[in-house]
Amino acid sequence: MNTKYEDWDLSEGELFRREVQDGRYKAVDIRAAAEAAHGVLNLEAPEMNGYVVPLHSQNGEELTNEYVVWREESETIGWFDPQYRGFGGPRSKPASELSQTIIGHRMRFWVRADQSDHDFDLPTSRVSPGDTLTEDERSAFFDELVNFIERQRTATRTSNWETYSEVGLETAIKRGQAIGPFLFVAGGGQSKESRYIFQYEEEQDEDDVDLYDKGLYPKNNCILDVANSDTFPVPATILEIEDESITLQLDWDKIEETTAVRKQLQSPQTEVWISELLNPIPFERQTSAVTQVRESPSKSQLITGSRPATFQPRAFAIPDSDVDLNTYQQKALIWADAASDLLCIHGPPGTGKTRTLTSYVQHAVRNREKVLITAHSNQAVDNLIAGDSTLEAPEPDSLHEMAQDPDSRISIARVGSNTENRVVEENYLNTPHSEATVVAATTSGASKFDPNTFDVAVLDEATQASRPSAAIVLNCAEKLILAGDHKQLSPYCAGEDMQEEDTHISLFEYLMDRYGDGVSVFLRKQYRMNEEIAAFPNQRFYDGLLETADRNKEWTVDGLKPLIGVNIDGVEQRESQGNSVYNRDEAEAAAKQVKLLSNSGIHPTDIGVITMYSGQKRKIYTALSQVDSSLARGVTIDTVDSFQGGEREAIIVSFVRSNDRGNSGFLEFPEEGKRRLNVALTRARKRLVLIGNWGTLGTVATHRSVEDSCADCYQALAEHLRKRDRMLELDHP
Helix, strand or coil: CCECHHHCCHHHCEECECCCCCCCCCCCCHHHHHHHHHHHHCCEEHHHCEEEEEEECCCCCCEEEEEEEEECCCCEEEEEECCHHHCCEEEEEEHHHHCCCHHHHHHHHHCCCCCCCCCCCCCCCEECCCCCCCHHHHHHHHHHHHHHHHHHHHHHHHHHHHHHHHHHHHHHHHCCCEEEEEEEEEECCCCCCCCEEEEECCCCCCCCCCCCCCCCCCCCEEEEECCCCCCCCEEEEEEEEECCEEEEEECHHHCCCHHHHHHHHCCCCCCEEEEEEECCHHHHHHHHHHHHHHHCHHHHHHHCCCCCEEECCCCCCCCCCCCCCCHHHHHHHHHHHHECCEEEEECCCCCCHHHHHHHHHHHHHHCCCCEEEEECCHHHHHHHHHCCCCCCCCCCCCHHHHHHCCCCCCCEEECCCCCCCHHHHHHCCCCCHHHCCEEEEECCHHHHCCCCCECEEEECCHHHCCHHHHHHHHHHECCEEEEECCCCCCCCCCCHHHCCCHHHCCHHHHHHHHHHHHHEEECCEECCCCHHHHHHHHHHHCCCCCEECHHHCCCCCCCCCCEEEEEECCCEEECCCCCCEEEHHHHHHHHHHHHHHHHCCCCHHHEEEEECCHHHHHHHHHHHHHHCHHHHHHCEEEEHHHHCCCCEEEEEEECCCCCCCCCCHHHHCCCHHHHHHHHHHCCEEEEEEEEECHHHHCCCCCCCCCCCCCHHHHHHHHHHHHHCCCEEEECCC
């Protein structure tokens, strides 16, 4: 009989009847095979208190009508032994004792033990953590997460207040960060709970104003400021917004001149301006999600790495993708399908992480699973939906293209309205999420869903999502697929002193550390960079495991080497306002490199200039404007943090730091410094130029130890460049 698994009928089945002898066949992982069969069929055998496992024929993959029974709790296999106790009858044995018997032999195809169809292994059925946390340790884990959220809230508020204090009201108004003016309408009093109502003062040529569109929302902490006042700015909380009227409550505990502030606020001549200080909603959502996960025994143990993660390898249900996948991407698809709890897909730059996720989402929907797709930012969510699609042409193999197919089961609903993607806005914003098979939301936006609303959640850019943010997503679904690269930037952290803490790492990285390679798949083939550009990050950050695809192996800009370093003894300076650093010499050198690229035929929009300090952005723009004003308008100049996830034909990096103390600031942080460097090195396709004082970068700062510095990484990069005759030595630009 040649029966496929979905057609197998228990009513026609017969319990396997045979005397079983050991040692005659190749060993098979019977537990994995039994759990795979259970995952596919989920057929109970009530009379034997277990699950049915159909057997294959002795000589091939065909399913027969014979079966054995898998008892999960005792990890035993049951069958009918004609010789048992001399009379014959049902009996059972531990699965481990049957691995080389006829039973194991006839269960072998449930786990593809011979691996004839693949160049890789299927996952094991159970992956245990490196060590198990005690109940007290699990409790401390969640206490630390909640504490981390509160510290992030405080650090964010403090940072925003300091930033506003540095720029001042006039600059905040010019940048559109201060909303107003508002005039006093009613309220006041001596109580700390007193309320103040203000009315937005419209300009004559201004249409009706929506204060929500201007970024003001109830519950937000805000900054009230008045021009030319010694008692302002002051903190407040927005209580209500109605049309163009706003009700506030001041934070009197943080205000010294309370009488003067009250008097000035209630003056009819006072024009008040409002700037956002803190949106507490994301922090409240994170705290709520951490609490809910904590109260779920299964998820609590999973997120702390306190129980085995399980897989159900399905030999007869291997997913078949419409998307053309390489071997490593196909492995990720198969492992994601087999995962019962979680999978981490480690996708270095250009390895097709999004393509792999798209393929998995398509497969999950075909299996009638409801899917949540999410990421930490709106842009990353929209990229997962639409990629490079336009209103006229969907990107091939994108979820957007799949959703346009009338025969596809994929229907997409985008939660939230904060999108700048026209494709998403036109097609998916107004779809009710209850009617969609795929729901897209940011990690914060996913907080609107109840626990286990979804069969599976896909978290893209997972290494940029904090553990509390990832807890929101974990709470929404029964299964979690995370994709990211923990060798690149960690989640954003408002407090610089918190960046090196264990609590700061992503859930992706934490799970990798706890469970190891058993819960992860590594995408090894990169399609982004020239092989010479990829060589150093491959060896330094990815253990030499990355392969370069043939198509991009020799990509170059005509007449220019793909990789070059510029060693320049520039002068670093600190901004008079703020704490950023700039280096005019490096800025001028970067401008000349942009001009060289333009002369070599690269369009300005295909050139990116990465700087490690925001203060350097303006200096590079000024230097480039002096060289060619048209180039300055087209080239993207931004910090390395803003470039994560992006790519250009050519990239120029300005490291900025140049001093005789070997002080490279945050560039030298032992972990964050390496990750920031890795991002900078992996954005370029055809040409990468690295400008810096390599003596400063490669020297351990006087206030740091070797263990507390990544200067050796910069030193190794400089040696890599010089060994290949790729370092240009300049005394000045």
